Amino acid sequence: MSDYLSGPGPIALAHRGGGREVPENSRAAVEHTLALGLGYLETDVHATADGVVVLSHDPTVDRVTDGTGAVGEMDWDRLATLRDASGERLLRLDELLSDYPDLRVNIDAKDDAVVGPLVDTLRAAGALDRVCLASFSDERLRRLRAELGPGVATSLGRRDTARLVAAARLGARVRRSVAGPAQGAVCVQVPPRYRGVPIVTRRFVATAHRHGLAVHVWTVDEPAEMVRLLDLGVDGLISDRPRVLREVLTARGAWH
Template sequence: MRRFAFLDAPAPLAFAHRGGAAEGDENTAEAFARAVALGYRYVETDVHATTDGVPVVFHDSSLLRLTGTDGRIGALSWPDLRTVRIGGAAAIPRLDEVLDAWPTIRFNIDVKAEAGAEPTVAAVRRAGANERVLLASFSDRRLARLRALAGPEVATSMGPAWVARLRLASLAGVRVSPPPSVAAAQVPVRQGPVTIVDRRFVTTAHRSGLQVHVWTVDDPDEMNRLLDLGVDGIMTDRLDVLRNVYRARHIWPGE
């Protein structure tokens, strides 16, 4: 496997997706604290940037679903956004606040828009968190920008184009050589009717020096099936379910 400090824990890794989105207060300090209290050491989260360049932890571009407030994060300044509440209670945290609050936790950061790339990398550097983050995106162009800004020592995931190459390589029985900072293929089990994660995909990723992290899996039977295939990490909204599956297999961290 490619060596990154981000991955310096025994696989398979357990990721709290948005801190545990099933609880309803996703991507908040309260969600992250709850995940850490349950024993999670890897947290998946999302970042947008405000108009004044502050990276904030939030999934949607719109505030409406989680706050009931109309507006887009990219059109608001941090002073405007800091008064908004999720579910009427939880504040929207800044990325630097989250990195500082949990200095031993690994954060898998999905940068959701172009404007968030530079502020995210700057916040990671200021926090001295280069070795405990992985930068992700659903945009190959955005990932290229993140890699250029962060340098090869900061772990990144594969974008859609490289995932497609890896899938085709698995069918052909050949390896791939993605950019040096790529540590993992982070993928759903399937994309529409197309299966992505099967034994050939996992084997090819491993032969290429990459881990395979699968999102977002909430069913215990599916978790067990994926673990039997040899995946290196699972992201879930149901923190209790994944913890129970790992405990039953005697692979829960620290136990």
């Protein structure tokens, strides 16, 4: 089993490296994460037309670079000519893993096309012990687990997360178990609420823990909300304001 979550908690994950403090998913964002003393980065990946995995939340480069077009329709040589708001080119996943060997990375596989290149990149980097793979797609996660084996850490997909929410609300009436550590799932990653309905409650946290799952909550940027969720016993917070999150954890004596 991966030792991705072997460190002390609660953990602070810089969402895209701290998108409200530095250009998201950039090398500058990675440097910002490390400068703050955070050991965890949350990021997103797409694959270029020639199979290079790059850090990018959107399927297109329009919002975060000086260019336009879909990542999956450009080869790496073309993509490398574009510049983000920090003045740098997009960061490749293989560069992230090789240049920052002590960083643990939560990787959201954003579409089906990235699965194969992502598997190849992780194998080549020998980095399975320090990544957690995430996706809204249960099928995408199933493919990643099948390719990489149960030794790689993953979060729950949408269907299993819904089952966990139901289990917390209905208890014994929910009979179907969710994926757990035996399938490689080490955590559930959820927003505090969905369409106005609270998701993260004390009962939800307890239910996740009974299934052997850590609870990570996204995207939490306000100090009062950070404190409220930490009081519920969550195991990690994903924030666009990692500097603020560090301050909250420090004030609680929970900064490691």
